Amino acid sequence: TYNLPERTVHAVRELAATYGVASTQDGVIELAVDELARRLREDAEAAQWARAAADPAFQAERAELAAAYESADRETWPRA
Numbered sequence: 001t002y003n004l005p006e007r008t009v010h011a012v013r014e015l016a017a018t019y020g021v022a023s024t025q026d027g028v029i030e031l032a033v034d035e036l037a038r039r040l041r042e043d044a045e046a047a048q049w050a051r052a053a054a055d056p057a058f059q060a061e062r063a064e065l066a067a068a069y070e071s072a073d074r075e076t077w078p079r080a
Contacts, residue, residue, distance in 0.1 A: 015021045015028045022028045052058040
């Protein structure tokens with residue numbers, strides 16, 4: 001059991017009843033928590049990629065892999 005502000009309870013009820021985003025109020029909460037978790041995961045992944053972009057060792061490895069697979073890419077990618 002959670003003690004939520006009345007405005008949140010009202011919003012959950014409205015989302016379930018008026019907008020039909022879920023068949024139950026619990027379903028609305030589950031969707032909201034899932035969405036928050038997804039956003040946090042995506043933000044963390046974006047931060048990791050930003051760090052990688054600034055990491056010389058990562059960039060060197062990326063360049064090495066790109067060079068190693070360049071001919072395979074030319075063989076399999078469609079030509080315009």
